[in-house]
Amino acid sequence: MIAWVRNPWGRPRWLAVVTAAYVLWSIVPVGIAILFAFNAGRSRTTWQGFSFHWFTGSTGSVLHDPALQSALEHTLLLAGLCVAISTPIGVALGLGLQRWRGPGGGTVNTLMLLPLVTPEIVMGVALLLLFLRVFPGIGLGTPAQVIGQVTFTLSYVVVMVRGRLASIGREYEEAAADLGAPPHDQLLRVLLPLLAPAIIASAAVAFALSLDDFVVTQYLSSDASTTTVPMLLYASARGAPTPALNAIATVALVITLATLTLAFLVYRRFAGGREAVELASLEV
Amino acid sequence: MQGEIRLEELTKQFAGVVAVDAIDLQMPPGEFFTLLGPSGCGKTTTLRMIAGFERPTSGRILLDGGDVAQVPPHRRNVNTVFQSYALFPHLDVAGNVAFGLKYRRVTKAEQRKMVVEVLERVQLGGFEHRKPAQLSGGQQQRVALARALVLTPRVLLLDEPLGALDARLRKDLQVELKALQVDIGVTFVFVTHDQEEALTMSDRIAVMRSGRVEQVASPREMYDEPATEFVADFLGVSNLLPAEAAGRDGDCCVLRLGESTLLAARGATGSRGPVKAMIRPERIGIEPHGSAGENRLPGLVERVVFLGGSSELHVRVVGGSVLKATVVSGDGEAAGLSRGAAVSLHLPREALRVLVPDSAQEAESAAAAAERPVRTAPSM
Numbered sequence: 001m002i003a004w005v006r007n008p009w010g011r012p013r014w015l016a017v018v019t020a021a022y023v024l025w026s027i028v029p030v031g032i033a034i035l036f037a038f039n040a041g042r043s044r045t046t047w048q049g050f051s052f053h054w055f056t057g058s059t060g061s062v063l064h065d066p067a068l069q070s071a072l073e074h075t076l077l078l079a080g081l082c083v084a085i086s087t088p089i090g091v092a093l094g095l096g097l098q099r100w101r102g103p104g105g106g107t108v109n110t111l112m113l114l115p116l117v118t119p120e121i122v123m124g125v126a127l128l129l130l131f132l133r134v135f136p137g138i139g140l141g142t143p144a145q146v147i148g149q150v151t152f153t154l155s156y157v158v159v160m161v162r163g164r165l166a167s168i169g170r171e172y173e174e175a176a177a178d179l180g181a182p183p184h185d186q187l188l189r190v191l192l193p194l195l196a197p198a199i200i201a202s203a204a205v206a207f208a209l210s211l212d213d214f215v216v217t218q219y220l221s222s223d224a225s226t227t228t229v230p231m232l233l234y235a236s237a238r239g240a241p242t243p244a245l246n247a248i249a250t251v252a253l254v255i256t257l258a259t260l261t262l263a264f265l266v267y268r269r270f271a272g273g274r275e276a277v278e279l280a281s282l283e284v
Numbered sequence: 285m286q287g288e289i290r291l292e293e294l295t296k297q298f299a300g301v302v303a304v305d306a307i308d309l310q311m312p313p314g315e316f317f318t319l320l321g322p323s324g325c326g327k328t329t330t331l332r333m334i335a336g337f338e339r340p341t342s343g344r345i346l347l348d349g350g351d352v353a354q355v356p357p358h359r360r361n362v363n364t365v366f367q368s369y370a371l372f373p374h375l376d377v378a379g380n381v382a383f384g385l386k387y388r389r390v391t392k393a394e395q396r397k398m399v400v401e402v403l404e405r406v407q408l409g410g411f412e413h414r415k416p417a418q419l420s421g422g423q424q425q426r427v428a429l430a431r432a433l434v435l436t437p438r439v440l441l442l443d444e445p446l447g448a449l450d451a452r453l454r455k456d457l458q459v460e461l462k463a464l465q466v467d468i469g470v471t472f473v474f475v476t477h478d479q480e481e482a483l484t485m486s487d488r489i490a491v492m493r494s495g496r497v498e499q500v501a502s503p504r505e506m507y508d509e510p511a512t513e514f515v516a517d518f519l520g521v522s523n524l525l526p527a528e529a530a531g532r533d534g535d536c537c538v539l540r541l542g543e544s545t546l547l548a549a550r551g552a553t554g555s556r557g558p559v560k561a562m563i564r565p566e567r568i569g570i571e572p573h574g575s576a577g578e579n580r581l582p583g584l585v586e587r588v589v590f591l592g593g594s595s596e597l598h599v600r601v602v603g604g605s606v607l608k609a610t611v612v613s614g615d616g617e618a619a620g621l622s623r624g625a626a627v628s629l630h631l632p633r634e635a636l637r638v639l640v641p642d643s644a645q646e647a648e649s650a651a652a653a654a655e656r657p658v659r660t661a662p663s664m
Contacts, residue, residue, distance in 0.1 A: 174337050175370035177357040179384030179435065189383070193374040 034253070037246035044243055054247035062247045067224070067232065072248060075211060075228040076255070078142070082149040082210040087203045089150075090157025091195065095187075097158065098165040099173075115155040123152060124219035131220060141222035148216040153206040160205065164198035204263035208256050286348050287313040287438040287471035289334065294343035294353075296329050303329045305495035306343065311439075311473060311488075316465050318474045320482040321492035322518070327475045328443060330492070334473060335364045335441050347438065358387075362439040363432035367447055369424045371416035377403070377427050378412040384435045402434040405464075422453050429464075439471045446481065458484050479519045483507065491515050507564075509550070513639045516562045521596075523563050523607045529555040529638060537638045542603045546579050548636035555638055562637040565596060568609035569630035570621065579633055583607070585625045597621060599629055 007013065037055070041048030056063045062072070097109055115123065131144045138144055172194060176186040192199075214230040221227060227235075229252050233245055289311040296304040304326040311317040319327035332338045334345060336357030345353045352360050363384075371380050378399050385395045403409050406426040416424055425445060432440055445461075446454045462485045465472045476482055482489050483503040491498045491506070491514070499511040510516035513524060527539040527546070537553035539546040539561050548561055573582065583601035590613075597609045607629060611621065621627065 169368075171366050171368055171370040172372060174335075174357070175364070175366060175372070176383070177337075178335060178362075178364045179431065180358050180387035181383070182358050190372060194372075196374075 030253070033246050034250050036243050037250045039243045039246075042242050044241055044246060054243040055251075060242055060244050062244060062251060065244060067227075068244060068248050070225060071227050071229050071232040072251065074142075074226060075230075075252065078145055078149060078217065078228060079207050079210040081146045082153055083203050083206045085146065086150045086153045086157050086206050087199065090154050090202060090206075091161050091199055093154070094158045094161030094165060095191070098162045112155055112158050115152040116159070118152075120152070120215040124148075124215045127151065127216060128219045139222070140220055141226050144220040144222075145217050145226060148220045149210045149213055152216065153209050156205050156209065157202040160202040161195060161198050164195055168194050200263045200266050204260050207259050211252060211256055288346075288348050289439055289471065289473065290344075290346040291330070291334075292344040292346065294330065294333060294345060295341045296326075296333060296338055297341045302495050304333070304340075307492075307495075307497050309490055309497065309500065311471055313471055314469045316462065316472045316474065316485055316487045318476060318482040318486040318489045319492055320476055320479060320489050320518070322477055324494075325492040326495040327477075327492050331364075331441050331443055331473060331475045334439070335362060336360050361437055362441055363435055363437040364441040364443065365425075365428045365432055365445045367444045369416075369428040369445075369448075371424055371427055371431070373416055376413050376415055377408065377419070380416065380427055381431045381434055383431065388435070398434055402430045405433070406430045421449050422457065425449065425457065429461075433468070433470075437470065439473060442472060442474045444476055445474075446478075447476075454481075461485065483519070491518060510562070510637070510639070513560050513562070513641060516560075516637075516639060521565050521608060523565065523568070524639070525561040525563075525603075525605050525607070527559055527561045529557060529559045531556055536633055539636075539638070541581075541605075544581055544602060546581075546631060546636060547633045548638045549633045550635075551637035552640050553638055555640055558641060560639040560641060561631075562639050563607075563631050563635050565608040565610040567632065567635035568607065569632065570597065570599075570609055570611060571628045571630055573626040573628055575628040575630070577630070579631045579636065581607075581629045581631065583627055583629055585621055585623055585627060588622060599627060601629060 036044050036047075038050050038052065039048055040051035040053060051057075054061050058064060062068050093112065097112065127144070127148045128140075131138055131140055138147070168191070172190050173186045176190045177183075181189060212230065213228075214234060217228050218231050218234075221231065229248055233249060236245055289309075291307055291309040293306045293308060294304060295302070295306050307326075307330065309317075319330055321327045329338060333340050333353075336352070336355060340353050343353065344351045347360070347362065372383065375383065378396075381399045381402060382395050385398065390398065399412065400409070403411060406429055408423060408426050408430065411419070411423065411427075416427065419427065425448075428445070442461075446457055449457065458481060465485075474482075474485065483506075486503055488500060488502055489506050490500045493514055499506060499515045501509070501511075506515065507520055510519065510522075516522040517524065525541060527541045530538045530540055532538070532554055533547065535553065536547040536549050537551075537555060537559075539548055539559070541561070546561060551562070552559070571580070581601045583599040585597055586600050586606060587598040589596040589598070592613070594613055595611045597611055599607050599609060601607055609629060
């Protein structure tokens with residue numbers, strides 16, 4: 001064992017050991033949670049046999065409990081709207097900040113990064129006050145939740161698009177212009193295809209962030225119809241938890257993973273193999 | 285014939301720093317014109333202004349007589365081969381080459397035919413469906429060339445296109461590129477910092493330095509008759525000896541180097557005061573120690589550098605300067621030339637050139653500029 005770790009010709013084994021330990025540490029709890037989604041009994045701690053009861057059973061399952069179903073639907077609705085709004089705006093902002101720098105660019109730049117470092121609870125409270133006092137017309141509920149989620153997912157999209165843009169360099173746009181492409185064609189025929197991997201990746205990240213969000217979504221919710229999966233999990237964990245919660249969490253996890261896998265596959269079609277690896281590292 | 289470029293008082297400043305300083309250049313149609321100079325001399329900025337990527341601070345860019353200085357790049361009939369090639373990685377070779385054809389009135393079928401033809405021309409037939417990442421550096425360079433040539437530009441701009449290639453391939457492509465240029469007769473404006481490349485390929489060269497044009501001439505003229513110390517030093521190997529000019533004696537200038545007196549028949553022979561005497565290594569004759577005659581300098585061989593077909597002798601002469609002299613291989617050994625040998629260097633008067641030092645040169649050209657308000661670059 002010692003010799004295996006110390007082998008000076010091989011790769012640094014202790015890095016492998018640390019990595020393996022971390023992966024195990026982070027996956028095991030998730031694995032256990034998923035496992036109990038398939039528990040036959042009502043316990044979330046004692047294994048009572050395998051069953052799909054909490055997914056498809058006739059009582060209390062994800063499929064048949066109206067509260068769980070509504071939460072899942074609302075979560076997906078918010079995520080879909082959040083991606084549909086924050087991705088195009090984020091790409092436009094990223095392009096503007098990176099390519100057409102003007103006066104005030106530096107300030108805007110800093111402001112864009114602010115949501116990334118602001119504690120989410122602060123943002124949640126601020127947004128709550130905003131919708132209660134400043135825009136009472138919008139009020140709380142789905143529109144407020146979407147706007148709230150877009151507010152912080154936008155920053156991620158901008159940062160990812162700008163990172164990619166910085167590595168693209170100006171010569172592609174110049175080459176397009178040189179070959180006769182007017183500005184909108186430089187954007188459509190060259191810049192956007194080159195940005196496609198970043199756009200897909202940032203859309204996937206925005207989706208995952210929205211799916212996962214608790215604080216902002218909770219603050220801006222109105223009634224039971226605006227409850228999302230994370231909110232439901234939080235609320236019922238203290239009440240009478242059943243493995244149905246594990247089941248719905250599993251469903252949410254599968255949706256997230258499926259989204260990221262899809263994004264990865266689309267990305268690989270657009271970009272070369274080397275860049276696909278970049279995204280793969282992003283998914284973690 | 286189209287493709288004439290004239291630059292008039294062209295100036296570019298970046299945040300107050302002058303990158304290109306009121307240059308005047310003329311490139312007739314079909315010429316292979318090279319902008320040569322060290323990095324930061326303004327050659328690339330000049331090229332980018334002709335392409336339209338930079339807007340001149342002042343001055344005019346005349347393309348076949350029309351001023352294009354304020355025309356955006358996509359409306360100029362000039363094309364560029366970039367140093368990095370800038371091939372679109374998401375498009376295959378055919379897609380890259382056909383990119384600009386979309387803006388020409390040609391049918392899809394014609395486009396395909398043109399793409400095939402131009403790829404044959406750059407010897408890349410059959411590579412239509414490769415992605416740029418699957419090509420070697422030399423092949424990418426050819427695609428970049430094909431992508432520009434398919435649009436039959438009036439002028440092709442090349443920004444150090446061979447810079448990223450290895451030495452061997454670069455030599456081959458130099459010859460190929462020159463042959464292609466002669467074949468299609470398009471004006472080439474070529475930017476490089478490689479003096480050998482410039483000498484091999486160009487019809488004419490403009491040597492630039494800190495935003496100004498030092499000299500415009502054919503490669504041979506530039507090599508044989510450098511106008512300034514800078515040009516002499518930048519193109520090829522030069523010996524530059526500090527000397528004191530003591531006026532004209534017949535056709536020659538009398539130069540004093542310490543105890544010795546030399547006669548120089550070329551350059552600014554009417555000068556007086558501190559000057560540089562310039563001579564190319566291959567023009568220096570090596571004679572046995574003590575040889576008599578004019579323009580002989582005694583010296584000691586310090587080093588013999590073997591270069592294959594020739595050797596370079598470093599000889600320390602009176603006054604402490606080291607002169608480089610070229611000896612064809614075989615001759616040197618026969619003469620017993622080795623480290624420490626005492627020799628006499630013959631600097632023929634018709635190979636010795638008087639160059640006014642830079643500061644004096646600038647004062648002189650400023651005075652000349654004041655006399656002639658409209659400056660035009662010398663053309664052939």
